[in-house]
Amino acid sequence: MSLSKLKKQSPADIAFNIFLAIFMILLVIITLYPIVNTIAISFNDGTDTLRGGIYLWPRVPTLYNYETIFKTTNLDQAFLVSVARTVIASVLNVFFTSMVAYTLTKRDYVFGKAITLIYVLTMYINAGLIPGYLLNKALGLTNNFWVYIIPGLVSAFDLIIVRTYMKSIPGSLMESAEIDGAGEFTIFIKIMLPLTAPVLATIALFCAVNQWNSWFDTFIYNGSNKNLTTLQYELMKALSTAMNQSGSTQHVANTEAAANQVTPVSIRAAITMVAAVPILCVYPFLQKYFVQGMTLGSVKE
């Protein structure tokens, strides 16, 4: 077998393998370089950056950019709010989604079909931004932390994934608990929840990433409230400031005159990293749950 394999290594095969290796290395460079470059800029002196030529590491290393953003912006509060919404939404979503999904695994449940239909249709019917905004406003959800959590509670996509997973669990465990006199809620908490842990981890992670990355709800509902700002929203504001100011040579001359100053470009890089680092740190360890969720979801779709 190995001999025949060796024989098959024709020059064309070798050339192909080399091409493959080069292609993959290029892919890695294109993926990682922009991130590494942003890190380098975030640790480099702001005015020095504008001279160009920063690639993989800072030329004039400084922590000044980070010090400035933590001093001048509302970043620590934003960080707290971002963490709070991520944690609270993930926990509530996992619990409520699995609870509804559990009732849908009961074949004789009177409202089973109606509930499934109500959720599935929400994947296709979207009332749009303005009616949604007016509703939230009428409900008192503007200038309110809960606007991050409540309107999106229990998504149809998560519900279908969890229900599909629950249906694959053999019913005998549940039945024996029922014979022992356990109620539906007890069975759900004590038996179903632990058994569905892998898929719950998946939807918790999807929810957490969504929550961490969203800024539009802050922008629309809580933009004027400093206490409810989020990290991504602060980054978005920094981004639009940088956008309006960078690119003109006159500006470069101005900032060069004032030494040791931050520039919109370096501020942008620093905030980008503050928002990206938590995800970059946890992602490699949780990758398998994300991939599992994708494949589970696509089975149903």
Place this chain on the structure above:
Amino acid sequence: MQLKTKKKAAVSLNKKTFWQRCCEQKVLILMSVPLVLLKILFAYVPLVGWSMAFQNYKPAKGLFDQQWVGLDKFKFLFSDNVFLHDIRNTLAMSVINLVLGFVTAIILAILLNELKNMFFKRSIQTISYMPHFLSWIIVVGIVQNVLSTDSGIVNDLLLRFGIINSPVNFLGEPKYFWGIVGAANVWKEVGWNTIIYLASMSSIDPSLYEAAAVDGAGRFSKMIHVTLPAIKGTIVILLIMNIGHILDAGFEVQYLLGSGPVQDVSETIDIFVLKYGMQMNDYSLGTAAGIFKSVISIILVFSANWLSGKLGEERLI
């Protein structure tokens, strides 16, 4: 005949009344119905607001005390050059994203499938999935950084190889905008989009490759004649699903990257809704534009679903 009546009797014996079953299942009802009501509140009640599109909505008055104007808002929309441009931009960017996204993900998946060293393959996958988890804001920050005129790597390389003589302000030129959005999408999503293809490739029978090798097929023709046909079904399903979202060209990247000079090509329908509806407080016009988008999307989703059934693939709904 007799059998039938017997069966009926048996069924009615087993069949408890609706209320009896509700009483029996009160725990299940308590576990699900409150959350369903919440969903109805946030997903369906706002549909009442669609009536604003047929009114001259003034926030001071109630929703039903408004002046009704029929289809005037829609007539205005379709005579408005800005809105027509927004439809064009939305469709153009969607199609570019769709085509680029599919082609790049399929090519990458096929090439990843050719990697025999598992450690190398896993590492490449981990790295290529990563940008998917960065928010659009972060990605836009990175795009601005890469394309910047003073220190961006793209201008740097182009200058170094003598392709251009002076830095190009890519983000300020309308002709580059759609391409930049497409490229940013590919950068962010190409790795992630390979997951489903790789999953369906893992179920290919290895004997197919051996048979192809016996027939004298090289690596390249195996990819074309074995791997590609094996994922054809997946490609068709994903393509059909995505056609339903053709008006969702994205909103964040265009909103964040689209500055003054490129506005004519960057604005999408979603941005139109935001601008007229939220920032200029013309709720009626914004809602009308939103309805246009929703209705077209629903029609597309259901036709795609029908088409999927016609082609003998699994239906989505």
